[in-house]
């Protein structure tokens with residue numbers, strides 16, 4: 001079972017590398033790892049399990065965060081419209097995006113960052129993602145607002161980008177042009 005000791009922190013260079021594409025079909029081990037990443041998210045959102053094992057809650061996790069420089073992410077959450085997202089994705093790719101942006105009014109957190117970094121994180125408000133799921137099915141997901149933010153945060157991890165790289169250095173709470181707040 002993945003616990004916080006398996007999660008690398010922001011000083012680890014693996015978080016700043018471009019992760020490698022997974023050769024399809026994914027190996028048994030890669031599928032197993034992806035399932036464990038999804039289980040971590042579910043466990044982290046269960047108060048009893050999270051407190052028992054000291055898990056920080058998250059809705060997304062990328063393979064480099066557990067020391068694997070491979071293009072795999074897991075997401076598990078409900079968006080503000082109550083739509084449920086629970087995926088283990090292989091080689092996710094943003095194939096199109098809006099000009100409009102969005103940002104969480106609360107700022108973003110990351111399981112690999114043990115500190116609060118205040119500021120708005122401007123992201124595309126709508127994205128289309130192509131990926132392969134754990135069963136090997138080709139997926140095309142059209143995402144907006146909170147869901148779009150979570151997926152961009154995790155796909156950024158596959159490209160060595162951290163959420164704080166997007167925060168305006170001069171004014172962390174500057175409202176990005178052509179953007180709307182979420183939450």
Ligand SMILES: CNC(=O)c1cccc(C)c1Nc1nc(N2CCN(c3ccccc3Cl)CC2)nc(N2CSC[C@H]2C(=O)NC)n1
Nearest residue numbers: 045057058059060106107108109110111116117149150153
């Ligand atoms: C600095 N202020 C903040 O962080 C911040 C501060 C307040 C609110 C938000 C909304 C903030 N922001 C933020 N909160 C989250 N969670 C809210 C709580 N939740 C959760 C917690 C308990 C049970 C179940 C669940 Cl579901 C888990 C997820 N998650 C992310 N991110 C950024 S995108 C990837 C995602 C991630 O999984 N990070 C680990 N950001």
Ligand code: NI
Nearest residue numbers: 109110111112
């Ligand atoms: Ni993160």
